[in-house]
Amino acid sequence: xxxxxxxxxxxxxxxxxxxxxxxxxxxxxxxxxxxxxxxxxxxxxxxxxxxxxxxxxxxxxxxxxxxxxxxxxxxxxxxxxxxxxxxxxxxxxxxxxxxxxxxxxxxxxxxxxx
Amino acid sequence: xxxxxxxxxxxxxxxxxxxxxxxxxxxxxxxxxxxxxxxxxxxxxxxxxxxxxxxxxxxxxxxxxxxxxxxxxxxxxxxxxxxxxxxxxxxxxxxxxxxxxxxxxxxxxxxxxxxxxxxxxxxxxxxxxxxxxxxxxxxxx
Numbered sequence: 050x051x052x053x054x055x056x057x058x059x060x061x062x063x064x065x066x067x068x069x070x071x072x073x074x075x076x077x078x079x080x081x082x083x084x085x086x087x088x089x090x091x092x093x094x095x096x097x098x099x100x101x102x103x104x105x106x107x108x109x110x111x112x113x114x115x116x117x118x119x120x121x122x123x124x125x126x127x128x129x130x131x132x133x134x135x136x137x138x139x140x141x142x143x144x145x146x147x148x149x150x151x152x153x154x155x156x157x158x159x160x161x162x163x
Numbered sequence: 164x165x166x167x168x169x170x171x172x173x174x175x176x177x178x179x180x181x182x183x184x185x186x187x188x189x190x191x192x193x194x195x196x197x198x199x200x201x202x203x204x205x206x207x208x209x210x211x212x213x214x215x216x217x218x219x220x221x222x223x224x225x226x227x228x229x230x231x232x233x234x235x236x237x238x239x240x241x242x243x244x245x246x247x248x249x250x251x252x253x254x255x256x257x258x259x260x261x262x263x264x265x266x267x268x269x270x271x272x273x274x275x276x277x278x279x280x281x282x283x284x285x286x287x288x289x290x291x292x293x294x295x296x297x298x299x300x301x302x303x304x
Contacts, residue, residue: 073249076241104233108220111203112249116196116267127257134249141249145296150250151287153257160264 057110058122064103066129070137077138124157131160181246185255186237191236192259193266196228200271202226253292261286 075092078085110119127150134140142150202225220226243252261283268271275283 059270069249069253072241073244073252076244079245085256086172098239105218108199108203108226111200112220114209115273116200116263116271124260127254130253131250134253139247140248140250142248143296145294149289149291149293150254152292153254153286154288155258156282156285156289157257157260158287160279161282162262 052114054110054119056117057106061103061106061110062123062126062129064099064106065123065126066133068096068100068103069130070133071099072135073138122161124154124161127153181243184243185252187240188236189256189258189262191232193239193262194258195232195236196259196263197266197270198229198232199224200267202229202260220288251293253291258287258290261290 071092075089075096078089078092131142131146131150135142194231199220202220202223205223206219208219240252240256246257264273264275264279264283268275
């Protein structure tokens with residue numbers, strides 16, 4: 050794990066989490082009545098642009114490393130997503146959900162350390 | 164980021180449909196990742212800035228198949244997101260952390276250490292802990 054690979058992993062994480070938050074924000078608006086299409090499409094477009102950034106960073110990483118080596122570093126993303134969804138989207142994960150998320154992160158850490 | 168004041172939950176036809184969309188979204192991920200890795204392997208060069216940005220992966224047809232899978236994943240994902248909270252949907256999507264290494268082992272011949280198998284089992288346990296109560300709650304509705 051060189052500094053440049055680590056930087057690419059972090060950049061890909063940031064794009065992935067931001068893109069997912071924007072996408073969910075867009076889809077939340079589709080539950081309004083009437084559906085505010087300009088708002089939905091603007092958020093969705095922004096989300097897709099950020100996720101496209103994630104795609105190319107990710108493809109660049111895959112050219113340098115094995116998929117099973119770099120994939121675990123995406124593992125911290127559930128934690129960032131849940132934090133982001135709680136802060137920005139006002140979602141309220143249950144206690145059991147936090148246990149599940151902790152297990153997922155622990156599992157991914159185990160996968161990464163092997 | 165706040166929603167407008169006219170929040171009115173729309174009727175959800177078929178309560179399990181978001182979960183079906185979730186399962187499809189999950190399955191398209193290992194398919195896309197394995198195809199993209201094939202594309203990346205076919206186009207890997209070890210010098211030049213264009214390669215560093217990952218842009219030349221687009222010259223492989225494996226990559227385009229991967230993109231089709233990513234798009235299918237995204238459509239299923241959008242449908243699921245419309246009905247499920249992000250924390251729940253993304254946690255369910257995390258089962259790909261178990262499915263992708265299994266796919267790497269099965270299709271790409273990459274090796275899996277016993278500790279990694281343990282990690283895969285713990286990830287799946289976490290997914291079950293989150294998904295189990297949520298699905299039971301949905302079925303009661």
